[in-house]
Amino acid sequence: MLQRKDRLKQSILDCDFDIVALQELQPDQQAWLRSELGSVYDFRFFSPYSRTGAEGTKAAQGIGFKVGKISISDWHFFWAADNPDVMTEADVSPVTGTGYNRGGCCGTFTHIASGVKIFVMNCHGCLFDDANAKYAHVYVDREKMYNESGLPSFFIGDMNESPNSTPGSPYMTYTEHWKDSYTEIDSSERTGPEGTY
Secondary structure: OOOOHHHHHHHHHHHOOOEEEEEEEOHHHHHHHHHHHOOOEEEEEEOOOOOOOOOOOOOEEEEEEEOOOEEEOOOEEEEOOOOOOOOOOOEEOOOOOOEEOOEEEEEEEEEOOOOOEEEEEEEEOOOOHHHHHHHHHHHHHHHHHHOOOOOOEEEEEEOOOOOOOOOOOHHHHHHOOOOOHHHHOOHHHOOOOHHHO
16 A cells, blocks of 8 residues: 555545445554544444454455534444354365465444434455355345344445345345445446446
């Protein structure tokens, strides 16, 4: 991110997100974002490489939200694993044995002026296909657990998955629960690269 940090900062400011999801940030990058954008955004991070999920330990994912405009009243995190409450390296290459910790973080966010509440989950799906398919349901299960009141729900992040119609695929698991904004809106409203929309 060292070469891209100024572009990242400017992109966030130019897009003027109320809520933004972030991936794979090292501790110094988390601190840099807070120092550069802390007057505009509050940030919550989750490190799947920390047994307590604590930020500032290793690579983390997180959610930023506008200071003074959006507040957070809940914060949860979990692992893409058989037991989502326990740090697990479940994303393992069947070829090399290389493994990663994956998971998600989420919360209830309130638009302060109107009082409108939404639920937002930031996903970092497994890199390897078998693990990604096996643990996709965890994100749906945790959304149901943490969003018991059925608030409007937004699922964003790095899913390591492309749209497809393969039965049992992560995409199909996700879209049985959430709608795909790419297919829901008119094509004239889409901006940016299709592969990362």
